[in-house]
Amino acid sequence: MTLPTAVPSMVWGWKELVGLCKIKVVAVMLVCTAVGMALATPGLPPLTSVILGLVGIGLASCGAAAFNHVIDRHLDAVMTRTSRRPVASKRLPVAIALGWACLLSAAGVALLAWQVNHLTAALTFASLIGYALIYTAFLKRATPQNIVIGGVAGAAPPLLGWVAITGQITAEPMLLMLIIFAWTPPHFWALAIHKRDDYARAGIPMLPVTHGIPFTRLQIWLYGWLTVLTTLLPVMIGMSGALYLFIVLFLNARFMAWNWRVWRGQDPTAPIGAFWFSIRYLLGVFGALIIDHYTAALIW
Numbered sequence: 001m002t003l004p005t006a007v008p009s010m011v012w013g014w015k016e017l018v019g020l021c022k023i024k025v026v027a028v029m030l031v032c033t034a035v036g037m038a039l040a041t042p043g044l045p046p047l048t049s050v051i052l053g054l055v056g057i058g059l060a061s062c063g064a065a066a067f068n069h070v071i072d073r074h075l076d077a078v079m080t081r082t083s084r085r086p087v088a089s090k091r092l093p094v095a096i097a098l099g100w101a102c103l104l105s106a107a108g109v110a111l112l113a114w115q116v117n118h119l120t121a122a123l124t125f126a127s128l129i130g131y132a133l134i135y136t137a138f139l140k141r142a143t144p145q146n147i148v149i150g151g152v153a154g155a156a157p158p159l160l161g162w163v164a165i166t167g168q169i170t171a172e173p174m175l176l177m178l179i180i181f182a183w184t185p186p187h188f189w190a191l192a193i194h195k196r197d198d199y200a201r202a203g204i205p206m207l208p209v210t211h212g213i214p215f216t217r218l219q220i221w222l223y224g225w226l227t228v229l230t231t232l233l234p235v236m237i238g239m240s241g242a243l244y245l246f247i248v249l250f251l252n253a254r255f256m257a258w259n260w261r262v263w264r265g266q267d268p269t270a271p272i273g274a275f276w277f278s279i280r281y282l283l284g285v286f287g288a289l290i291i292d293h294y295t296a297a298l299i300w
Contacts, residue, residue, distance in 0.1 A: 016086040016092040019085065020065060020069045020087070025065065026061045029057075029154075029157045030054055030157070031283060032176075033053070033057050035289055036158030036161025036162040036165075036173055037162065037164060039162065039176070039239075039290075040162045040165040040166050040172075046165070050165075052115045053112070053120065053165070055108075055111060056116060057112065057124055057157070059104050060109055060124045061108070062104045063100075063102070063103070063107075063108060063132075064101075064131045066104060067101045069085055069087045069097055070097050071132070071136045072136060073088045073094065075202045075203075078201055078202040079199070079202050080198055108124065109125050119169075120160055120164045120167075123156065123159065124160055131154065134150065134153070135150030143205060144206060145207075146206075147184055148184075148185055151180075154184055155177045155180035159173040159177045175233050175239070179227070179230045179285065181230075182223060185220075186227065186274070187275060187282075188275075189219060189220050190271045190272070193213055193216055194271040220262050224255065231251075232245075232248070240288075240289055244288045248285055251285055254277065255281045258278070262274050
């Protein structure tokens with residue numbers, strides 16, 4: 001008598017659904033969003049607007065991350081760094097992941113339109129499309145400049161936060177957006193050097209794969225200086241003062257020290273070290289903006 005062969009069932013739960021959301025990445029984005037909210041007003045922004053804005057933008061960001069898991073599942077399965085992701089490892093059905101992405105995205109944008117303002121909802125939706133479709137589905141596979149062009153969507157959080165409070169787009173949040181836009185290439189290219197073989201195996205045209213590691217190291221050095229210049233702009237336009245300048249000069253020195261180590265190419269651990277430090281650097285710059293903003297408010 002032949003017994004039927006058991007077919008392994010796909011077991012999934014909340015752990016896999018939460019794993020689609022890239023919680024750590026979204027957390028950094030929400031910090032930048034909150035800074036945009038705080039800087040939008042001389043005093044404290046309305047608590048209700050802050051909470052609803054962060055929840056709506058956070059939900060939409062989680063939805064965009066989930067779309068990324070679905071669209072990139074075949075690439076993720078090839079790469080060591082991403083092969084254990086829920087969809088790539090087939091622990092979570094594609095249909096469930098896609099439904100979860102749609103639910104999170106729709107809930108976030110709807111909440112913003114209903115309780116915050118329509119401009120914030122529209123900009124959040126545009127950022128979601130920019131990341132999930134334009135970057136993930138097209139740019140990532142099409143050009144080594146994927147990070148540069150796609151960085152526009154990733155740089156949006158402080159603009160979204162500002163607009164959630166004011167309902168207007170002005171020069172100040174665009175400047176904050178510019179800081180993240182300039183910071184993004186050296187941040188991701190450092191990781192791309194460290195994981196070059198992974199990207200090459202998956203056929204993703206990251207800069208170290210298409211142009212080589214020495215060229216990428218130079219670009220990290222140059223974009224690092226561009227990032228430094230953008231962090232000085234808040235002082236130049238009177239948005240921030242001496243305290244911010246003091247903190248950011250220290251952070252810039254550390255940031256460029258790491259980029260110098262990457263550029264020299266003598267330390268194989270420098271790229272991944274620069275990648276991790278760049279996250280602390282960005283949070284430090286935005287933290288300095290907040291400290292300076294409220295210190296100035298107390299003094300005056």
